[in-house]
Every structure is written in structure tokens, then in C-alpha cells.
Amino acid sequence: xxxxxxxxxxxxxxxxxxxxxxxxxxxxxxxxxxxxxxxxxxxxxxxxxxxxxxxxxxxxxxxxxxxxxxxxxxxxxxxxxxxxxxxxxxxxxxxxxxxxxxxxxxxxxxxxxxxxxxxxxxxxxxxxxxxxxxxxxxxxxxxxxxxxxxxxxxxxxxxxxxxxxxxxxxxxxxxxxxxxxxxxxxxxxxxxxxxxxxxxxxxxxxxxxxxxxxxxxxxxxxxxxxxxxxxxxxxxxxxxxxxxxxxxx
Amino acid sequence: xxxxxxxxxxxxxxxxxxxxxxxxxxxxxxxxxxxxxxxxxxxxxxxxxxxxxxxxxxxxxxxxxxxxxxxxxxxxxxxxxxxxxxxxxxxxxxxxxxxxxxxxxxxxxxxxxxxxxxxxxxxxxxxxxxxxxxxxxxxxxxxxxxxxxxxxxxxxxxxxxxxxxxxxxxxxxxxxxxxxxxxxxxxxxxxxxxxxxxxxxxxxxxxxxxxxxxxxxxxxxxxxxxxxxxxxxxxxxxxxxxxxxxxxxxxxxxxxxxxxxxxxxxxxxxxxxxxxxxxxxxxxxxxxxxxxxxxxxxxxxxxxxxxxxxxxxxxxxxxxxxxx
Numbered sequence: 001x002x003x004x005x006x007x008x009x010x011x012x013x014x015x016x017x018x019x020x021x022x023x024x025x026x027x028x029x030x031x032x033x034x035x036x037x038x039x040x041x042x043x044x045x046x047x048x049x050x051x052x053x054x055x056x057x058x059x060x061x062x063x064x065x066x067x068x069x070x071x072x073x074x075x076x077x078x079x080x081x082x083x084x085x086x087x088x089x090x091x092x093x094x095x096x097x098x099x100x101x102x103x104x105x106x107x108x109x110x111x112x113x114x115x116x117x118x119x120x121x122x123x124x125x126x127x128x129x130x131x132x133x134x135x136x137x138x139x140x141x142x143x144x145x146x147x148x149x150x151x152x153x154x155x156x157x158x159x160x161x162x163x164x165x166x167x168x169x170x171x172x173x174x175x176x177x178x179x180x181x182x183x184x185x186x187x188x189x190x191x192x193x194x195x196x197x198x199x200x201x202x203x204x205x206x207x208x209x210x211x212x213x214x215x216x217x218x219x220x221x222x223x224x225x226x227x228x229x230x231x232x233x234x235x236x237x238x239x240x241x242x243x244x245x246x247x248x249x
Numbered sequence: 250x251x252x253x254x255x256x257x258x259x260x261x262x263x264x265x266x267x268x269x270x271x272x273x274x275x276x277x278x279x280x281x282x283x284x285x286x287x288x289x290x291x292x293x294x295x296x297x298x299x300x301x302x303x304x305x306x307x308x309x310x311x312x313x314x315x316x317x318x319x320x321x322x323x324x325x326x327x328x329x330x331x332x333x334x335x336x337x338x339x340x341x342x343x344x345x346x347x348x349x350x351x352x353x354x355x356x357x358x359x360x361x362x363x364x365x366x367x368x369x370x371x372x373x374x375x376x377x378x379x380x381x382x383x384x385x386x387x388x389x390x391x392x393x394x395x396x397x398x399x400x401x402x403x404x405x406x407x408x409x410x411x412x413x414x415x416x417x418x419x420x421x422x423x424x425x426x427x428x429x430x431x432x433x434x435x436x437x438x439x440x441x442x443x444x445x446x447x448x449x450x451x452x453x454x455x456x457x458x459x460x461x462x463x464x465x466x467x468x469x470x471x472x473x474x475x476x477x478x479x480x481x482x483x484x485x486x487x488x489x490x491x492x493x494x495x496x497x498x499x500x501x502x503x504x505x506x507x508x509x510x511x512x513x514x515x516x517x518x519x520x521x522x523x524x525x526x527x528x529x530x531x532x533x534x535x536x537x538x539x540x541x542x543x544x545x546x547x548x549x550x551x552x553x554x555x556x557x558x559x560x561x562x563x564x565x566x567x568x569x570x571x572x573x
Contacts, residue, residue, distance in 0.1 A: 124366060124367055127353065133354075139322065176350075213364065215393055216394050227544045235561040
């Protein structure tokens with residue numbers, strides 16, 4: 001069995017968000033780039049599955065669409081433990097563009113399980129995993145919070161509004177994961193970092209494809225009015241404010 | 250041309266979010282001078298279906314099939330696409346909840362429809378089609394232009410509201426073309442949480458953080474939530490420590506919520522937490538540290554020990570409830 005993790009290269013989650021060029025572009029100045037938090041959990045779980053598979057899972061690969069600047073993020077994925085990496089050499093334009101690139105690059109590579117995060121923490125598209133599944137005409141299971149491999153079968157737990165379901169799926173398929181699949185993202189060891197330099201990172205050129213959407217401009221939420229402080233000894237006053245002023249009680 | 254809204258049902262019933270989706274679809278249909286069609290998949294009775302008309306749906310299409318009792322992404326997205334094609338729908342709208350996130354990308358590829366996820370306002374124009382969404386997990390907004398003829402949107406919950414109109418809806422049924430290929434996943438078991446207000450549905454949410462000091466101290470959070478008909482939530486450290494189930498984690502990597510009232514007890518307000526709750530209409534923060542960043546996001550603040558403040562707040566709410 002071969003597993004592929006789709007990696008999105010995103011700003012560190014503590015980044016102060018600013019825009020440049022008349023608010024038409026995200027200000028990347030001084031930004032630390034990381035593996036999208038969900039993708040990191042996906043990679044961690046894939047490695048756990050591989051280690052527990054007794055050799056049945058032969059490979060965990062990572063793939064990302066991005067320019068040369070995205071390579072440190074892929075190297076980090078290799079340092080965490082992925083076996084090899086693919087970078088599609090193009091600026092990610094929109095979800096359809098990214099999914100089309102990944103689908104084209106992997107369609108003959110025989111991956112059994114493709115895992116994507118439920119969204120990326122920058123543009124929150126929640127789309128790439130599902131689009132890859134549709135482009136490859138394979139099933140997908142979304143909002144997955146648990147993945148297990150039992151013999152030749154993959155068993156998944158899916159979160160639904162107000163509960164959860166257990167699913168079985170035919171292979172190959174795409175799992176779109178959220179919190180829960182792994183407890184803590186794995187941190188690269190010193191040895192992992194050394195080994196990552198030797199691991200294959202293949203660069204492939206993009207295929208001709210279109211994007212269907214484009215960002216026009218960005219804005220920051222309006223500043224919030226100052227917080228009104230209420231005396232901790234007077235909770236009656238707080239309830240009164242919530243009722244008469246905020247009108248939420 | 251038409252606008253198509255898909256709403257799921259929960260054991261045969263629709264929810265506020267269904268009516269919000271229909272209201273939003275009606276708004277776009279009016280902007281574009283066209284009709285609104287709503288599709289429902291699964292077992293829903295005629296009376297319940299008819300309610301969708303109260304929010305502006307001109308036609309309600311029901312698809313019933315014993316194999317469709319659980320969400321199967323391939324089958325559901327295939328049905329939505331077939332109906333969109335049959336009805337000449339150029340804009341398809343789903344919720345940005347788990348189900349919408351599961352289906353919209355597949356429908357997007359099938360219809361070659363540019364997808365904007367998590368929209369939170371009416372389009373600012375429909376030609377060109379430009380609509381606002383949240384980005385950077387609520388830390389910013391973006392205007393996105395869709396260049397394709399077909400368009401698909403997922404609506405952020407509680408971002409538009411409900412608007413009732415005169416009910417002129419008629420109900421039709423539709424027989425989709427499905428193949429075995431649409432059923433390659435199978436639901437083996439379902440577990441439903443009962444008797445609790447769901448976090449994503451809740452108008453009021455009471456949330457606890459590390460300042461609660463331990464899972465044994467959650468009594469007042471649950472009591473206050475019970476009194477207010479609220480859902481309970483928590484910050485990431487709390488779910489990571491296993492004090493509360495991870496379904497309750499609100500924040501950047503947990504649930505993104507937008508209730509009318511969010512009460513944060515003992516939560517310092519890390520930027521990742523605020524990203525998940527900043528769309529709340531009103532935020533109350535209770536924290537003993539006056540420098541906690543939660544106070545910058547809050548509308549009302551109480552500086553004090555949660556162990557002392559919460560019981561007082563519970564008493565005050567009880568008194569209020571008995572008077573109103």
C-alpha cells in the first residue's frame with residue numbers, strides 16, 4: 001500500500017495578517033512558513049500506520065504545489081519521516097488549479113490512500129482533497145477523525161453534525177482529515193533532519209490547466225469597540241447588559 | 250438559468266441553517282432576476298419540505314432512495330450536479346459545514362464551477378461575480394471573483410440570517426442516474442449525540458479554558474450552559490489534555506463558530522482561539538489576568554477568578570430567568 005499526503009505551505013498560525021499592493025496580496029514579509037496543521041496530522045498518522053503495518057505500507061509520499069520557496073516545508077515533511085516528496089513547480093492559483101496539478105501528477109503512480117487536510121489555514125478553501133477525488137473518479141471520505149488499516153481494509157471514523165460514523169471504503173480513495181486522526185503532530189528528530197537531505201524530492205513541471213476563481217482584494221475585520229468591564233461582584237449587572245444592551249439574552 | 254440550494258436534513262427535519270441557506274439563495278436569485286430551486290436528498294415528509302418555501306424557494310426537488318440514508322459523497326454530488334444541469338442552475342449553494350465541505354468540491358469539478366468556500370455576505374456584484382469570504386481563519390476577508398460560467402458557494406453558518414417570504418413553492422421528485430461506482434464507501438455504524446445542544450447549532454456557547462484548572466471543575470460551565478440552552482465548548486489545550494472531548498475544541502484547528510453569545514471562562518484568548526470565535530455577535534470574557542488577549546476581542550469583560558465568578562453568574566441568570 002502506498003500513501004500520499006497533500007501538503008499546503010501556509011503561514012505560521014501566529015502570523016499577524018497584513019496585505020500589500022492596495023490590499024491585493026498577502027504580505028509575506030517576515031512570515032514563517034509551516035506545514036498546514038491538518039496536513040501535519042495526516043502525515044503523522046500515515047507514518048504511524050506505516051510503522052504498524054509490518055511492511056504492508058511500503059511508502060508515504062508528500063506532494064505540494066508551489067515554487068522553490070515551498071521546498072523547506074517539503075524537507076520538513078521528509079524530516080518528520082515521509083519517504084519522498086514531489087513538488088509541482090507552479091504558484092498555486094486556486095483550489096481547482098492545485099487539485100488538477102496533483103491529480104495529473106499522481107494518476108499513474110498507484111497511490112492507494114491520498115490524504116488531504118480539511119482546509120488550509122490561509123485561504124480556507126476546503127476543496128483540494130474532494131476535487132482530486134472527483135478528478136480521479138475515486139471515492140472520498142471527508143471530516144475523518146480516525147484512520148485504521150485492518151488487513152487490506154481501511155476503516156474510517158467520520159464526524160457528522162452531532163455524532164460520528166464508521167465507514168469502510170474501496171481503494172484507492174481520498175481521506176479528508178480533521179482534528180483527531182493523530183494526537184500531536186510529530187516533530188522531526190535530529191536524525192530525521194539529517195536523513196531528509198538525502199531523500200528524493202522530485203520537481204515536476206505543471207500541466208496546462210485553468211483556475212476558476214481569483215482573489216480581487218483582502219480586508220481586515222473592523223476594529224472592535226473597547227471591552228466594557230463589569231465588576232466581578234456584580235454579575236446581575238452583566239446579565240442586565242446582555243439583556244438590554246447586547247440583546248443576546 | 251436558476252439558483253440551486255442543497256440542504257441536508259437531520260432525521261427528516263431541517264434546521265435553522267437550512268432556512269438560512271434558502272434565504273441566502275433567494276437573495277442571490279433576486280439579484281440575478283431568476284428563480285430559486287432547493288434540493289433535498291433522503292426521507293423528508295411533504296410538510297417539512299413545504300417549509301423551505303417559507304424562505305423563498307420556488308421549487309423543491311426531493312430525491313428519495315433507500316441507498317441514500319447516509320451521506321455518500323460520490324452519489325450525493327452526482328445527484329446535485331444532475332439536478333443543476335437539468336434545471337440550468339448556474340449558481341449552486343451549500344452550507345460550509347461538514348456536509349457542504351464534503352460535497353462542494355466534487356460538484357465543482359463535475360460542473361466546472363468555480364468554488365468559493367465560507368462566503369459570509371451577498372455577492373457585491375453578479376457580473377462579474379464577486380463575493381466575500383473569510384480567509385486566514387477569520388483573521389481577514391477576501392473578495393473572490395468567479396470566472397467560470399457555473400459557480401458554487403458554501404455559506405458560513407449564521408452569517409446571513411433568515412428571511413421569510415410568501416410561500417409559492419411546489420414540490421417535485423427527481424430520479425437520479427446512479428451507478429455502483431457512486432457507492433464505493435459504506436457506512437457501517439452511526440453514533441449520535443443526544444440530549445445536547447450541538448456546538449454548531451447553538452445560539453449561545455459557554456466555553457472553558459485552562460483557567461478552569463481541571464476537568465472536575467466543569468460543573469459550573471455545564472450548569473450555566475444548561476440554564477441558557479447553550480452548547481459547551483473548550484480551548485485547544487483543554488481538548489489536548491483530554492479534559493474535554495475534541496469535538497468541543499473551538500479555534501483555528503477546531504470548530505469555527507458564530508453564536509450570538511460566546512462566554513469564555515478561563516480562556517486567555519490565543520490568536521488561534523480567537524480565529525475560531527471572533528465571528529460571535531457578542532463575547533463575554535471571564536479571566537483573572539487583566540492582560541489576557543481575550544479582553545481585546547471581548548465585548549464584556551470580568552476580571553476575576555472563574556471559580557468564584559461563574560457561580561455568581563449562574564445565580565444572576567437564574568434570577569433573570571425567573572423574572573423574564
